[in-house]
Amino acid sequence: MGKVTGFLEIDRQVHKYQPAADxxxxxxxxxxxxxxxxxxxxxxxxxxxGVPYCHGPTGCPVHNQIPDWNDLVYNxxxxxxxxxxxxxxxxxxxxxxxxPAPCEEACTLNLEDIPVxxxxxxxxxxxxxxxxxxxxxxxxxxETGKRVAIIGSGPAGMAAAQQLCxxxxxxxxxxxxxxxxxxxxxxxxxxxxxxxxxxxxVKQMEGEGVTFFCGVNVGVDKPVTELLSEYDAVLYCxxxxxxxxxxxxxVELAGVHDAMPYLVQQNRRIGGEDIQxxxxxxxxxxxxxxxxxxxxxxDTASDCVGTAFRQGAVRVTQLDIRPRPPEKEDKLTVxxxxxxxxxxxxxxxxxxxxxxxxxxxxxxxxxxxxxxGVRCCEVDERRKPIAGTEFVIRADLAFIAIGFAxxxxxxxxxxxxxxxxxxxDVRRSTNVVADDRDYATSVDRLFAAGDVRRGQSLxxxxxxxxxxxxxxIDKYLMGTKLLPR
Numbered sequence: 001m002g003k004v005t006g007f008l009e010i011d012r013q014v015h016k017y018q019p020a021a022d023x024x025x026x027x028x029x030x031x032x033x034x035x036x037x038x039x040x041x042x043x044x045x046x047x048x049x050g051v052p053y054c055h056g057p058t059g060c061p062v063h064n065q066i067p068d069w070n071d072l073v074y075n076x077x078x079x080x081x082x083x084x085x086x087x088x089x090x091x092x093x094x095x096x097x098x099x100p101a102p103c104e105e106a107c108t109l110n111l112e113d114i115p116v117x118x119x120x121x122x123x124x125x126x127x128x129x130x131x132x133x134x135x136x137x138x139x140x141x142x143e144t145g146k147r148v149a150i151i152g153s154g155p156a157g158m159a160a161a162q163q164l165c166x167x168x169x170x171x172x173x174x175x176x177x178x179x180x181x182x183x184x185x186x187x188x189x190x191x192x193x194x195x196x197x198x199x200x201x202v203k204q205m206e207g208e209g210v211t212f213f214c215g216v217n218v219g220v221d222k223p224v225t226e227l228l229s230e231y232d233a234v235l236y237c238x239x240x241x242x243x244x245x246x247x248x249x250x251v252e253l254a255g256v257h258d259a260m261p262y263l264v265q266q267n268r269r270i271g272g273e274d275i276q277x278x279x280x281x282x283x284x285x286x287x288x289x290x291x292x293x294x295x296x297x298x299d300t301a302s303d304c305v306g307t308a309f310r311q312g313a314v315r316v317t318q319l320d321i322r323p324r325p326p327e328k329e330d331k332l333t334v335x336x337x338x339x340x341x342x343x344x345x346x347x348x349x350x351x352x353x354x355x356x357x358x359x360x361x362x363x364x365x366x367x368x369x370x371x372x373g374v375r376c377c378e379v380d381e382r383r384k385p386i387a388g389t390e391f392v393i394r395a396d397l398a399f400i401a402i403g404f405a406x407x408x409x410x411x412x413x414x415x416x417x418x419x420x421x422x423x424x425d426v427r428r429s430t431n432v433v434a435d436d437r438d439y440a441t442s443v444d445r446l447f448a449a450g451d452v453r454r455g456q457s458l459x460x461x462x463x464x465x466x467x468x469x470x471x472x473i474d475k476y477l478m479g480t481k482l483l484p485r
Contacts, residue, residue, distance in 0.1 A: 003074060006044035007109055007116075013042055014117045020350040024309045027190045027270055029097070030346075031123075039073060039124040042117040046070035049108040053336040054118060059106035061464040062089045066103060066118055073121060082129045085122065088484075090159045090463060091201055093130070094184065096123030097193045099460050100299075106336035113328070135200060137207025140168035146477045149174060149231040151218045151412065154182025155459045156450025157237035158201065159466030160473075165210045167474050167482050172231070173210060176217035176278045176411075179271070182239060184459070186264045186277065189303050191310070195271060217278055219411030224446070233445050233473050237466065238412060240404040240429065240451035241279065246295065250363030251400070255371030257285055259300045259401035266307050279408065288312035291394045293374045294352075295319050295360050296401035299345075304399045306347030317353045317393055319376065321383055324356035359385060363398060371395055404456045406430035419443055429455040438476070439469040447473055 003009075016032045017023065023030035034042075046067055053059055054066045065084055072081035085092050096119060107115035129135055146169045150157045153175040165171045179185060181198040202212065216222055227234045243258045250256065261282035265275040275284060287308035294304045297320030308316050329339035348354060357379055364373040378389035406422075406429045407413055413420065421433035421442035432441055432448040439447045449469035450462040471483040 003044035004048060006041075006074070007047045007114075010041050010045050012045065012114045012117055013038065014120045015123070017346060023191065024306075024350050027266075027310055029191060029194050031097075033127070034120065034124065036078075036124075036128075039121055040076065043070040043073035043121050045109070046074070046116045047108065053106040053108060054103040054116075058336040059103040061102075061458070061461045062095075062467070063464075064088050064092075064103070064122070066116075069125060070116065070118075070121060073125065078125070078128050079132065079134075081125050082132070082134050085125050086129070086134075089460075090162050090467070091155065092122055093126035093197045093200075094155065094193060095460050095463070096126045097197075098188060099458065102338050105338050108336075111331050111335055113331075130200070135204050137204055138166060139208045140166055142168050143170070144168040144478060146170065146233075147172070147231045148473060148477075149227045149234045150237060151224075151227075151234065152182055152237035152239060152450075152452075153180040153212065154237060154239050154450065154462060155184055156239075156452075156462040156466035156469070157182065157235070158184075158205070159463045160235055160237065160449060160470040161210050161466075162201075162205050162208065163467055163470035163483050164473060165205065165208050167470070167478075169474070169477065171210045173212045174216045174218050174222070174227075175212060175214045176220075178214055178273060180212045180214060183241075185271070186267045186280075187260060187300075187303075188267075189263065189307055190267065190270050191306060192303070195267075215278075217411060219413075219415045224412055224415050228443070228445055231445075232477055233447060235439075235469055235473060236412060236432065236441070236446060236448040236452055237450045237462075237469075238407045238452045240406055240431075240456045241408050242405045242430075243400065244403045244405045244429075246360075246400045246402060248295075248360050248362060248400070250365060250371075252369075253363050253365040253371045254369055255365075255396060256363050256398045256400070257282065259294075259296070259304050259399045261285065262399055263300070263303055263307060266311075285397070286311055287316075287397055289314060290396035292316045293319065293393055293395040293398045294401055295374075295398065296403070297322060298401065298403065300403075301399070301401035302345040302347045304401055305345075305352045306350060308397075309347070309350045309352075313397075315353070315394075316351065317355065317395075318348065319355050319358050319360055319374070321359050321379060322356065323381070359383065361385070361390070363395075364392060371398055374398055403427075404429070404451075406455070407432065407452045416443060420446075425455050427455060431455050436465070436468065437472065439465075439472045440476075 018030040449465040
């Protein structure tokens with residue numbers, strides 16, 4: 001779609017950023033918007049490639065109709081593009097900011113390393129929706145009389161809630177924290193997505209009839225069995241939040257923390273809330289004037305890096321046990337799938353020192369039990385220590401960010417122990433058993449979607465699962481297929 005010869009005539013252009021020296025002085029978003037004309041030119045690069053690998057199993061999990069809205073933007077029909085984008089994605093203002101864009105990896109033009117700037121166009125469309133007043137409540141024309149409870153207000157729970165409410169069901173969302181949004185609000189830093197975009201969607205959904213009950217920890221404050229007796233269906237969207245055990249000696253030292261309490265605290269500070277959360281309570285953690293080491297190479301680790309720099313860390317070192325990836329992948333071998341190659345996040349680009357193929361042997365402390373350093377060594381291709389390569393990195397503060405191993409076991413899982421079927425996946429994560437067609441668990445009228453079902457994954461996948469679960473629940477309640485999958 002777009003301009004037939006656009007990809008031949010127009011160079012790829014994406015959003016630019018504030019210089020690192022400027023953006024580390026604040027926690028706001030630092031992306032510099034492009035003009036409508038510039039975005040339309042980028043949309044024009046979308047070629048009529050016959051088979052659009054950018055959506056479907058190789059690209060966009062929510063099956064955004066990327067060639068279609070690129071064509072609409074190219075022709076100046078921004079309203080049409082907004083409608084099209086929202087038909088498959090409830091929250092493109094979120095994904096346009098934080099999604100790693102597997103769609104661009106799958107773009108046909110990526111065979112030449114010049115994919116269409118899909119993520120840039122998506123964010124521009126989503127922001128245009130705010131400018132034009134598109135984000136108004138869309139309440140259902142007819143109420144069904146059915147009641148659905150949703151546990152958790154992350155992207156899966158929010159997407160499911162909006163879809164089910166628009167289908168005419170009464171939807172109540174239970175959130176343990178003080179505000180809705182889950183880790184969209186409390187886990188992802190403001191410099192990646194400001195929380196006004198979460199607030200706007202909550203307001204829109206409340207206008208559609210969704211009711212949020214915050215400060216209610218289901219499985220602790222309110223039993224799941226009580227929800228099952230009060231509602232026609234219950235959807236569990238609790239996420240994957242149990243930190244993966246590191247097994248590193250010295251984790252008990254003062255100054256060693258899991259990543260999430262640190263990130264949650266800072267988000268609560270910026271939001272004007274008490275830093276203590278229900279699930280991530282911890283003493284105050286601040287990186288100002290400190291040498292910081294982050295163990296892990298993923299998105300959560302990168303968020304710790306960016307947060308530490310903004311708090312005034314003297315030095316930030318990121319440790320990754322994986323080998324340094326190649327600068328460029330073999331396109332004909334990998335495309336259209338996500339490639340392993342050297343990627344530098346905006347946080348890492350702010351000055352982080354990155355160590356690859358390095359194992360964390362132990363956290364080192366002084367006689368008072370306070371962290372002073374991290375003992376490391378180089379590893380071989382099998383991740384086995386190489387003799388004689390040990391070294392110590394100075395550290396006043398260390399964060400463990402090596403992923404998550406499943407939902408928390410102190411609430412829903414604890415209450416339903418023995419009746420809710422669980423499984424362990426190839427990543428050794430414990431997940432709730434439910435397939436991706438009906439999303440039904442082993443407990444009658446209890447459904448599950450998002451990371452609690454599929455394990456740690458992307459926000460866009462959570463939205464997809466929330467939408468699919470809403471479809472399944474609507475079909476279960478009404479016997480019809482009103483909602484799209």
